[in-house]
Amino acid sequence: MEFxxxxxxxxxxxxxxxxxxxxILDTVSQNGFKTVDIIYATLGKYKNDPEALKKSLDKRNLKxxxxxxxxxxxxxxxxxxxxxxxxxxxxxxxxxPDTILNLPVRPGKNRDNLxxxxxxxxxxxxxxxxxxxxxxxxASFHPATPxxxxxxxxxxxxxxxxxxxxxxxxxxxxxxxxxxxxMNSLKIIKDNYDIIRHVHLKDCSRSLEWTExxxxxxDFPQIIKFLNEKGYDGWIMVEEETPESPxxxxxxxxxxxxxxxxxxLPIINE
Numbered sequence: 056m057e058f059x060x061x062x063x064x065x066x067x068x069x070x071x072x073x074x075x076x077x078x079i080l081d082t083v084s085q086n087g088f089k090t091v092d093i094i095y096a097t098l099g100k101y102k103n104d105p106e107a108l109k110k111s112l113d114k115r116n117l118k119x120x121x122x123x124x125x126x127x128x129x130x131x132x133x134x135x136x137x138x139x140x141x142x143x144x145x146x147x148x149x150x151x152p153d154t155i156l157n158l159p160v161r162p163g164k165n166r167d168n169l170x171x172x173x174x175x176x177x178x179x180x181x182x183x184x185x186x187x188x189x190x191x192x193x194a195s196f197h198p199a200t201p202x203x204x205x206x207x208x209x210x211x212x213x214x215x216x217x218x219x220x221x222x223x224x225x226x227x228x229x230x231x232x233x234x235x236x237x238m239n240s241l242k243i244i245k246d247n248y249d250i251i252r253h254v255h256l257k258d259c260s261r262s263l264e265w266t267e268x269x270x271x272x273x274d275f276p277q278i279i280k281f282l283n284e285k286g287y288d289g290w291i292m293v294e295e296e297t298p299e300s301p302x303x304x305x306x307x308x309x310x311x312x313x314x315x316x317x318x319x320l321p322i323i324n325e
Contacts, residue, residue: 056279056287056323058315059083059090059120061255061294062097065304069125069159074099076108080115082305086312090120092157092255092292095144105150120290121155121253122148123197128160128179129172141183148192155253155290156187157227159197162204170214173205177218184224195252197227200236207236216247225252230273231296235263241278248285257294265296267307269314279319 060083066073076099083091091112101108112119124144126137133141148154160176177196184194198206198215206215219226226247230240244251256278258271269275279291293311300307 056282056289056291057089057118057120058291058293058319059088059092059118060086060308060311061092061121061292062094062123063294063296064300064307064311066094066097067296067298067301068096069094069123069161070096072096072099076101077111079304080111080117082308084115084117086308087316088293088308088312089116090118090290090292092121092123092290092294093119095122095124095140105147109150119151119154121157121195121292122151123157123159125159125161126179126183127163128176129163131175131178133179133182137179141186145183145187145190145192148187149190152191154192155227156183156192156194157197157253158183158194158224159199160205162199162202164203166203166205169205169211173211173214174218176205177215180224181218181220184220188223193225193252194223195225195227197229197253197255198232199229200232207232209236209238212236212238212243216250219250221250226250227253227255229255229257230275230278231255231257231259231265231271231294234271234273235259241274241281244278245281248281248287251287251289253289254282254287254291255294256291257296267297268293268295268311269318275314276318276322279322283323 233240
Protein backbone atom coordinates (compact mmCIF):
# COMPACT_ATOMS: atom_id res chain seq x y z
CA MET A 56 0.00 0.00 0.00
CA GLU A 57 1.51 3.30 -1.12
CA PHE A 58 0.23 6.87 -0.76
CA UNK A 59 0.14 9.38 -3.56
CA UNK A 60 -1.62 12.55 -4.74
CA UNK A 61 -4.43 13.16 -7.20
CA UNK A 62 -4.05 16.05 -9.65
CA UNK A 63 -7.51 17.40 -8.77
CA UNK A 64 -5.83 19.23 -5.89
CA UNK A 65 -4.20 21.54 -8.45
CA UNK A 66 -7.11 22.00 -10.84
CA UNK A 67 -10.74 21.46 -9.84
CA UNK A 68 -11.83 20.66 -13.38
CA UNK A 69 -11.30 17.36 -15.19
CA UNK A 70 -11.36 19.13 -18.57
CA UNK A 71 -9.14 22.15 -17.95
CA UNK A 72 -5.97 21.69 -19.97
CA UNK A 73 -2.77 22.75 -18.21
CA UNK A 74 0.92 22.26 -18.86
CA UNK A 75 2.68 22.36 -15.51
CA UNK A 76 2.83 18.67 -14.74
CA UNK A 77 6.52 18.92 -13.79
CA UNK A 78 5.57 21.29 -10.97
CA ILE A 79 2.94 18.81 -9.77
CA LEU A 80 5.43 15.93 -9.83
CA ASP A 81 8.03 18.00 -7.97
CA THR A 82 5.54 18.88 -5.23
CA VAL A 83 4.35 15.27 -4.86
CA SER A 84 7.89 13.94 -4.65
CA GLN A 85 9.19 16.63 -2.29
CA ASN A 86 6.43 15.83 0.18
CA GLY A 87 7.32 12.17 0.44
CA PHE A 88 4.59 10.63 -1.69
CA LYS A 89 5.41 7.66 -3.92
CA THR A 90 2.82 7.86 -6.66
CA VAL A 91 0.50 10.20 -8.52
CA ASP A 92 -2.90 10.09 -10.21
CA ILE A 93 -2.66 12.24 -13.35
CA ILE A 94 -5.72 13.74 -15.05
CA TYR A 95 -5.71 13.29 -18.82
CA ALA A 96 -6.17 17.03 -19.49
CA THR A 97 -3.04 17.85 -17.48
CA LEU A 98 -0.60 15.77 -19.55
CA GLY A 99 0.59 18.87 -21.37
CA LYS A 100 3.89 18.26 -23.16
CA TYR A 101 3.72 14.57 -22.23
CA LYS A 102 0.47 13.92 -24.09
CA ASN A 103 2.16 12.22 -27.03
CA ASP A 104 5.34 11.16 -25.28
CA PRO A 105 4.76 8.51 -22.60
CA GLU A 106 8.46 7.63 -22.60
CA ALA A 107 9.32 11.19 -21.57
CA LEU A 108 6.75 11.02 -18.77
CA LYS A 109 8.24 7.73 -17.60
CA LYS A 110 11.70 9.32 -17.43
CA SER A 111 10.31 12.32 -15.57
CA LEU A 112 8.63 10.06 -13.03
CA ASP A 113 11.74 7.89 -12.62
CA LYS A 114 13.88 10.99 -12.01
CA ARG A 115 11.65 11.82 -9.05
CA ASN A 116 11.32 8.22 -7.85
CA LEU A 117 7.58 8.29 -8.55
CA LYS A 118 5.15 5.78 -10.06
CA UNK A 119 2.14 6.57 -12.20
CA UNK A 120 -0.42 4.98 -9.91
CA UNK A 121 -3.49 6.02 -11.86
CA UNK A 122 -4.61 7.98 -14.88
CA UNK A 123 -7.99 9.71 -14.65
CA UNK A 124 -10.04 10.41 -17.77
CA UNK A 125 -13.72 11.50 -17.60
CA UNK A 126 -16.50 10.52 -19.99
CA UNK A 127 -20.15 11.47 -20.55
CA UNK A 128 -21.34 8.19 -22.14
CA UNK A 129 -24.77 9.49 -23.14
CA UNK A 130 -25.63 6.61 -25.49
CA UNK A 131 -26.07 2.85 -25.26
CA UNK A 132 -22.60 2.49 -26.75
CA UNK A 133 -19.53 4.71 -26.92
CA UNK A 134 -19.42 7.37 -29.58
CA UNK A 135 -16.58 7.20 -32.08
CA UNK A 136 -14.83 10.06 -30.27
CA UNK A 137 -15.24 8.40 -26.87
CA UNK A 138 -13.86 5.12 -28.19
CA UNK A 139 -10.88 6.90 -29.72
CA UNK A 140 -10.11 8.71 -26.46
CA UNK A 141 -10.45 5.54 -24.40
CA UNK A 142 -8.20 3.62 -26.79
CA UNK A 143 -5.62 6.42 -26.70
CA UNK A 144 -5.54 6.20 -22.90
CA UNK A 145 -5.40 2.41 -22.89
CA UNK A 146 -2.49 2.41 -25.34
CA UNK A 147 -0.75 5.14 -23.33
CA UNK A 148 -1.06 3.14 -20.13
CA UNK A 149 0.22 -0.03 -21.76
CA UNK A 150 3.61 1.67 -21.27
CA UNK A 151 2.99 1.88 -17.50
CA PRO A 152 2.44 -1.56 -15.94
CA ASP A 153 0.13 -1.61 -12.90
CA THR A 154 -1.28 1.87 -13.57
CA ILE A 155 -5.04 2.11 -13.04
CA LEU A 156 -7.27 3.64 -15.72
CA ASN A 157 -9.60 5.61 -13.45
CA LEU A 158 -12.98 6.40 -15.05
CA PRO A 159 -15.27 9.10 -13.62
CA VAL A 160 -18.42 10.29 -15.37
CA ARG A 161 -19.38 13.90 -15.93
CA PRO A 162 -22.64 15.08 -14.29
CA GLY A 163 -25.63 15.48 -16.59
CA LYS A 164 -28.02 18.39 -17.10
CA ASN A 165 -30.53 16.57 -14.91
CA ARG A 166 -31.28 13.11 -13.55
CA ASP A 167 -34.18 12.35 -15.88
CA ASN A 168 -34.51 8.76 -17.14
CA LEU A 169 -32.09 7.88 -14.35
CA UNK A 170 -32.00 4.09 -14.60
CA UNK A 171 -31.63 4.22 -18.38
CA UNK A 172 -28.76 6.69 -18.09
CA UNK A 173 -27.08 4.63 -15.38
CA UNK A 174 -27.23 1.49 -17.49
CA UNK A 175 -25.89 3.33 -20.55
CA UNK A 176 -22.96 4.59 -18.50
CA UNK A 177 -22.22 1.22 -16.94
CA UNK A 178 -22.44 -0.55 -20.29
CA UNK A 179 -19.88 1.84 -21.78
CA UNK A 180 -17.64 1.53 -18.72
CA UNK A 181 -17.80 -2.26 -18.93
CA UNK A 182 -16.90 -2.10 -22.62
CA UNK A 183 -13.87 0.13 -21.96
CA UNK A 184 -12.83 -2.09 -19.08
CA UNK A 185 -12.94 -5.17 -21.30
CA UNK A 186 -10.81 -3.54 -24.00
CA UNK A 187 -8.37 -2.32 -21.36
CA UNK A 188 -8.13 -5.77 -19.81
CA UNK A 189 -7.25 -7.30 -23.16
CA UNK A 190 -4.34 -4.81 -23.33
CA UNK A 191 -3.18 -5.64 -19.81
CA UNK A 192 -4.55 -2.40 -18.34
CA UNK A 193 -6.68 -2.40 -15.18
CA ALA A 194 -9.72 -0.10 -15.27
CA SER A 195 -11.75 1.19 -12.32
CA PHE A 196 -15.04 3.13 -12.18
CA HIS A 197 -15.16 6.28 -10.04
CA PRO A 198 -18.67 7.41 -9.00
CA ALA A 199 -19.01 11.00 -7.78
CA THR A 200 -21.69 13.23 -6.25
CA PRO A 201 -21.61 16.80 -7.60
CA UNK A 202 -24.69 18.39 -9.15
CA UNK A 203 -26.69 16.02 -11.32
CA UNK A 204 -24.34 13.07 -11.03
CA UNK A 205 -25.85 9.72 -11.90
CA UNK A 206 -24.30 7.80 -9.01
CA UNK A 207 -24.69 9.87 -5.87
CA UNK A 208 -26.76 7.96 -3.31
CA UNK A 209 -27.25 4.48 -1.90
CA UNK A 210 -29.77 3.29 -4.50
CA UNK A 211 -27.56 4.62 -7.31
CA UNK A 212 -24.60 2.73 -5.92
CA UNK A 213 -26.63 -0.44 -5.77
CA UNK A 214 -27.39 -0.17 -9.49
CA UNK A 215 -23.67 0.31 -10.09
CA UNK A 216 -22.62 -2.70 -8.05
CA UNK A 217 -25.33 -4.89 -9.55
CA UNK A 218 -24.32 -4.12 -13.14
CA UNK A 219 -20.58 -3.44 -13.14
CA UNK A 220 -18.75 -6.28 -14.91
CA UNK A 221 -16.08 -6.79 -12.29
CA UNK A 222 -14.32 -9.37 -14.42
CA UNK A 223 -13.03 -6.42 -16.43
CA UNK A 224 -13.48 -3.28 -14.32
CA UNK A 225 -13.19 -2.49 -10.63
CA UNK A 226 -14.45 0.20 -8.29
CA UNK A 227 -12.73 3.35 -7.01
CA UNK A 228 -14.25 4.47 -3.70
CA UNK A 229 -13.88 8.20 -3.05
CA UNK A 230 -14.44 8.84 0.64
CA UNK A 231 -15.50 12.45 0.23
CA UNK A 232 -18.07 11.70 -2.43
CA UNK A 233 -19.44 8.76 -0.45
CA UNK A 234 -19.89 10.85 2.70
CA UNK A 235 -21.28 13.80 0.73
CA UNK A 236 -23.99 11.44 -0.53
CA UNK A 237 -25.03 10.60 3.03
CA MET A 238 -23.31 7.21 3.17
CA ASN A 239 -20.54 5.88 5.39
CA SER A 240 -17.28 5.51 3.49
CA LEU A 241 -15.84 2.85 5.79
CA LYS A 242 -18.97 0.69 5.37
CA ILE A 243 -19.00 1.10 1.59
CA ILE A 244 -15.34 0.11 1.43
CA LYS A 245 -15.88 -2.89 3.71
CA ASP A 246 -18.98 -4.09 1.84
CA ASN A 247 -17.34 -3.80 -1.59
CA TYR A 248 -13.71 -4.55 -0.82
CA ASP A 249 -13.47 -7.45 -3.27
CA ILE A 250 -14.00 -5.18 -6.29
CA ILE A 251 -11.85 -2.23 -5.17
CA ARG A 252 -8.87 -1.52 -7.44
CA HIS A 253 -8.03 2.03 -6.42
CA VAL A 254 -8.84 4.36 -3.49
CA HIS A 255 -9.29 8.14 -3.26
CA LEU A 256 -9.21 9.83 0.15
CA LYS A 257 -10.62 13.29 0.72
CA ASP A 258 -12.53 14.90 3.55
CA CYS A 259 -15.81 16.76 3.95
CA SER A 260 -17.84 18.32 6.75
CA ARG A 261 -21.18 17.42 8.31
CA SER A 262 -22.68 20.11 6.10
CA LEU A 263 -21.14 18.27 3.11
CA GLU A 264 -18.57 20.88 2.20
CA TRP A 265 -15.04 19.88 1.20
CA THR A 266 -12.53 20.34 4.03
CA GLU A 267 -8.83 19.89 4.67
CA UNK A 268 -7.78 16.31 5.31
CA UNK A 269 -8.37 15.33 8.93
CA UNK A 270 -10.73 18.21 9.72
CA UNK A 271 -13.96 16.65 8.47
CA UNK A 272 -16.06 13.56 9.13
CA UNK A 273 -14.16 10.85 7.22
CA ASP A 274 -12.53 8.29 9.53
CA PHE A 275 -9.29 7.84 7.60
CA PRO A 276 -7.44 5.83 10.30
CA GLN A 277 -10.18 3.18 10.44
CA ILE A 278 -10.27 2.95 6.65
CA ILE A 279 -6.50 2.44 6.46
CA LYS A 280 -6.62 -0.04 9.34
CA PHE A 281 -9.24 -2.09 7.49
CA LEU A 282 -7.39 -1.98 4.16
CA ASN A 283 -4.15 -2.92 5.91
CA GLU A 284 -5.76 -5.87 7.67
CA LYS A 285 -7.21 -7.09 4.36
CA GLY A 286 -3.79 -6.92 2.72
CA TYR A 287 -4.72 -4.23 0.22
CA ASP A 288 -1.68 -3.65 -1.98
CA GLY A 289 -2.98 -0.96 -4.33
CA TRP A 290 -2.53 2.79 -4.48
CA ILE A 291 -4.10 5.27 -2.03
CA MET A 292 -4.53 8.74 -3.51
CA VAL A 293 -5.09 11.72 -1.21
CA GLU A 294 -6.73 14.86 -2.55
CA GLU A 295 -8.44 18.07 -1.54
CA GLU A 296 -11.21 19.90 -3.38
CA THR A 297 -11.63 22.98 -1.22
CA PRO A 298 -11.78 26.28 -3.17
CA GLU A 299 -8.40 27.13 -1.62
CA SER A 300 -6.55 24.01 -2.79
CA PRO A 301 -5.75 25.16 -6.37
CA UNK A 302 -4.67 28.55 -5.01
CA UNK A 303 -2.09 27.01 -2.68
CA UNK A 304 -1.50 23.43 -3.87
CA UNK A 305 2.00 23.26 -2.42
CA UNK A 306 0.79 24.03 1.09
CA UNK A 307 -2.22 21.76 0.65
CA UNK A 308 -0.02 18.81 -0.34
CA UNK A 309 2.35 19.57 2.53
CA UNK A 310 -0.56 19.49 5.00
CA UNK A 311 -1.84 16.22 3.55
CA UNK A 312 1.65 14.75 3.80
CA UNK A 313 1.93 15.73 7.46
CA UNK A 314 -1.45 14.12 8.17
CA UNK A 315 -0.58 10.92 6.31
CA UNK A 316 2.81 10.55 7.99
CA UNK A 317 1.44 11.29 11.45
CA UNK A 318 -1.86 9.44 11.37
CA UNK A 319 -1.92 6.82 8.62
CA LEU A 320 1.56 5.45 7.90
CA PRO A 321 2.02 4.32 11.54
CA ILE A 322 -1.05 2.10 11.13
CA ILE A 323 0.58 0.33 8.20
CA ASN A 324 3.96 0.07 9.90
CA GLU A 325 2.85 -1.05 13.36
